[in-house]
Structures are given as structure tokens and as C-alpha cells.
Amino acid sequence: xxxxxxxxxxxxxxxxxxxxxxxxxxxxxxxxxxxxxxxxxxxxxxxxxxxxxxxxxxxxxxxxxxxxxxxxxxxxxxxxxxxxxxxxxxxxxxxxxxxxxxxxxxxxxxxxxxxxxxxxxxxxxxxxx
Numbered sequence: 001x002x003x004x005x006x007x008x009x010x011x012x013x014x015x016x017x018x019x020x021x022x023x024x025x026x027x028x029x030x031x032x033x034x035x036x037x038x039x040x041x042x043x044x045x046x047x048x049x050x051x052x053x054x055x056x057x058x059x060x061x062x063x064x065x066x067x068x069x070x071x072x073x074x075x076x077x078x079x080x081x082x083x084x085x086x087x088x089x090x091x092x093x094x095x096x097x098x099x100x101x102x103x104x105x106x107x108x109x110x111x112x113x114x115x116x117x118x119x120x121x122x123x124x125x126x127x128x129x
Contacts, residue, residue: 033068051115064117
């Protein structure tokens with residue numbers, strides 16, 4: 001009687017699908033909130049290669065936004081957290097204006113950070129219209 005129970009326990013892991021990972025928030029580059037604004041850029045968010053990037057409409061360049069701590073990204077929507085303000089939803093592909101400041105360039109020949117784009121600390125975000 002014990003053998004069928006042991007056999008069932010041994011075969012159980014083979015019944016579990018390993019091709020699917022549980023849903024969880026996507027990795028997002030965050031840092032403590034920085035209030036200083038030195039630049040305002042219009043463009044849209046894009047998600048490529050595991051990186052949430054911002055494409056500047058004017059220069060067609062790409063930046064890696066650094067969002068305030070508490071911001072969350074689920075793969076299609078960003079919940080932007082600005083201390084003392086209501087959380088704001090931003091959808092990938094939506095035209096927005098981000099305000100903030102470029103990060104000090106990272107050491108290296110290209111001056112870019114993770115994801116191959118210049119980091120940009122986001123202080124505010126709003127629809128571009």
C-alpha cells in the first residue's frame with residue numbers, strides 16, 4: 001500500500017508545468033524621489049528586452065527612466081508614485097511628458113547605464129496633450 005503513495009509523490013513534480021512563471025511585477029529601475037527638474041521631455045514609454053525605456057519625440061533618442069521608489073510596472077502599465085500626490089497610471093505607448101534630470105553619466109565608454117540608455121531621474125509625469 002505504501003508503494004503507490006510513494007510513486008505518486010515521486011511522479012508529482014513531472015506533472016507540474018515548468019514553461020510558465022508566476023505573474024509578478026516587472027523589474028523597474030527606482031531610486032529615492034528627486035524633486036529637482038532641469039529638463040522636460042515629450043515622448044512615449046516602450047518596453048523592449050526587459051527594459052522600460054523612454055523614447056524622446058524630439059531627438060528619437062532613448063532614455064532609461066529612473067522612477068521614484070514605490071512606482072510599479074506590470075508589463076503594460078506603470079503606476080507612478082510621487083510622494084504626497086495620488087498615484088498616476090501611465091500606459092506603455094501613451095504620449096507623455098516627463099520632467100526631471102539626467103543622471104550623472106555612468107563610467108565607461110558609452111556613458112550609458114543598464115539597458116544601453118542614459119539614466120533619467122523622473123520627478124513628474126503627465127499626458128502630453
